[in-house]
Amino acid sequence: MDDILPVIESCPHCPDVGNVPNKKLQRCYLVYHEPCDESVCCSSNVEEIPLCDSCRHMRLWHIVCCLDEQTRDWEEINLRGRCQEMSDPDTDCPLCQVINTAVGTAYDFETDPLDSSLCTRLLDTSKDAIDSQDCNFSAAIIRMYHREDGTHRPGDTCGQLEITIGDTNSDVPRIGQWVNWGVLKGAIRNDRNSNADRRHQDMELKDLESRFRVIDVANRCIRTVKNCNYAALSYVWGADRETSLVALKRNIEELRVKGSLSDAILPRTIADAIKVCEQLEQEYLWVDRLCVIQDDAKDKARQIGMMGKIFSSAGLVIAAAHGDSMNSGIPGVGHPRRARQQTVPLPGLTVTNVVRGRVEEPLEVWRTRGWKYQEAVLARRLLLFYETRVVYEGVQYTESEDRFDRVAFPQYRIFYETPSATGNPWSIFDYARHVQNYAARSLPFQIDTYAAFNGITQALFGQKSTHFALPLLHFNRALRWYTSRHVSKSFARDFGGVCFPTWSWTSMMNQECIIEFAEHGYYGSLVAWYKLTKRYSIL
Numbered sequence: 001m002d003d004i005l006p007v008i009e010s011c012p013h014c015p016d017v018g019n020v021p022n023k024k025l026q027r028c029y030l031v032y033h034e035p036c037d038e039s040v041c042c043s044s045n046v047e048e049i050p051l052c053d054s055c056r057h058m059r060l061w062h063i064v065c066c067l068d069e070q071t072r073d074w075e076e077i078n079l080r081g082r083c084q085e086m087s088d089p090d091t092d093c094p095l096c097q098v099i100n101t102a103v104g105t106a107y108d109f110e111t112d113p114l115d116s117s118l119c120t121r122l123l124d125t126s127k128d129a130i131d132s133q134d135c136n137f138s139a140a141i142i143r144m145y146h147r148e149d150g151t152h153r154p155g156d157t158c159g160q161l162e163i164t165i166g167d168t169n170s171d172v173p174r175i176g177q178w179v180n181w182g183v184l185k186g187a188i189r190n191d192r193n194s195n196a197d198r199r200h201q202d203m204e205l206k207d208l209e210s211r212f213r214v215i216d217v218a219n220r221c222i223r224t225v226k227n228c229n230y231a232a233l234s235y236v237w238g239a240d241r242e243t244s245l246v247a248l249k250r251n252i253e254e255l256r257v258k259g260s261l262s263d264a265i266l267p268r269t270i271a272d273a274i275k276v277c278e279q280l281e282q283e284y285l286w287v288d289r290l291c292v293i294q295d296d297a298k299d300k301a302r303q304i305g306m307m308g309k310i311f312s313s314a315g316l317v318i319a320a321a322h323g324d325s326m327n328s329g330i331p332g333v334g335h336p337r338r339a340r341q342q343t344v345p346l347p348g349l350t351v352t353n354v355v356r357g358r359v360e361e362p363l364e365v366w367r368t369r370g371w372k373y374q375e376a377v378l379a380r381r382l383l384l385f386y387e388t389r390v391v392y393e394g395v396q397y398t399e400s401e402d403r404f405d406r407v408a409f410p411q412y413r414i415f416y417e418t419p420s421a422t423g424n425p426w427s428i429f430d431y432a433r434h435v436q437n438y439a440a441r442s443l444p445f446q447i448d449t450y451a452a453f454n455g456i457t458q459a460l461f462g463q464k465s466t467h468f469a470l471p472l473l474h475f476n477r478a479l480r481w482y483t484s485r486h487v488s489k490s491f492a493r494d495f496g497g498v499c500f501p502t503w504s505w506t507s508m509m510n511q512e513c514i515i516e517f518a519e520h521g522y523y524g525s526l527v528a529w530y531k532l533t534k535r536y537s538i539l
Contacts, residue, residue, distance in 0.1 A: 102159030238325025308455020
């Protein structure tokens with residue numbers, strides 16, 4: 001310790017020795033100061049790279065390539081300076097630049113000044129990292145907060161870096177201003193070739209009459225088809241619903257004319273969705289605003305009743321997840337994205353920022369709407385177009401357009417466990433997950449509560465298998481719902497003849513509360529449940 005203390009004390013980037021135990025001081029010296037004779041650390045490139053003092057002190061190349069797994073595991077590195085200071089666009093340090101890019105994707109420094117310091121935590125993603133030439137390390141940049149006593153505590157992740165041994169990722173496509181169609185086509189192709197997808201290939205709209213309308217992508221007009229392979233658009237209408245083009249009784253025949261649906265008269269999001277279909281060679285597109293006659297009550301009621309079937313039978317669902325109206329457009333398709341992804345070469349490794357969306361994004365209205373949740377969950381293949389990237393969720397694969405993003409996880413899959421021929425014994429857990437996600441969203445009309453969730457319950461339990469949105473198969477267990485925080489007392493409500501009883505979670509819809517289900521402990525009914533019909537029948 002006598003040799004270590006002077007080195008640590010004189011270093012402006014190491015912690016104050018008075019507040020650090022000896023064991024941590026020894027590790028600090030080993031990681032940041034101990035001379036290393038490995039080839040990476042002895043390379044002349046180490047001195048040639050124009051790093052700032054703080055980044056040079058980190059010695060990422062030494063941690064990744066030279067230290068053993070036990071020493072480097074969960075290594076935490078303090079970055080001196082506040083976020084606002086590190087966001088200086090004029091910095092010449094390439095590592096600071098890629099850190100700024102990673103954090104700046106999630107936060108807008110002009111509107112959200114982060115008055116906090118940063119630290120990184122290095123996570124080893126391979127057990128035999130040193131021996132493998134194609135292994136990768138991931139380091140998450142963690143947002144830090146200041147306590148009153150001056151100490152730190154980890155906050156929310158505000159960025160992530162992918163650190164790759166050598167230069168093995170030079171051919172990996174980067175996220176840019178425009179969508180990388182090659183990556184998306186590859187993900188869809190792999191999913192279609194999977195065994196899991198073959199079980200769904202016979203799902204078509206065989207139950208629909210010949211009045212099913214779609215947009216003919218090549219001819220830019222409305223067509224009436226039957227049993228076709230089509231894409232469906234999931235988007236928000238927003239405040240422009242009265243002024244933008246819509247299918248009505250008086251203009252539906254005009255919309256059947258070839259070339260009638262030009263970009264000039266279409267809402268931007270719909271026009272961009274047509275461009276997506278062109279790129280992915282999708283012949284037909286279904287959009288509610290143009291394929292349902294909005295002032296025809298019978299046509300509208302018929303297609304609303306088939307909404308679950310429409311989205312579950314679509315060959316692809318395009319979700320415009322960014323924007324607050326149908327004129328927002330799709331980022332990376334009709335207008336450039338603000339996403340940036342850059343790579344910094346360091347001795348023995350390369351560092352690339354993972355592209356994520358903003359932590360608080362007011363324009364992602366799609367995430368807050370109840371109808372949109374069902375549309376996404378029922379999709380066999382779902383393309384989620386966010387502000388900075390695209391995520392594909394399929395039958396077998398979940399893949400991000402950002403090939404450096406290792407945490408892509410299906411958010412909208414109907415089942416996490418494959419259902420058996422006799423039913424899915426875990427369906428109650430899938431049901432609870434969907435209720436929690438759905439109830440956290442809003443509906444413009446309370447009367448839509450059942451309709452906007454009906455497709456999900458049918459997929460889980462079959463036709464006519466629920467009672468006020470509670471599954472008959474798990475009725476006792478489904479009754480054990482509760483709200484995670486105090487809200488106004490539930491009360492039975494009636495909207496247009498549709499009842500929401502107090503014992504159903506639907507009575508709490510649109511009350512900004514989280515629905516939870518009791519998962520543990522004994523449960524069992526002391527009574528027999530009966531459903532009141534023309535003839536009494538037991539549930």
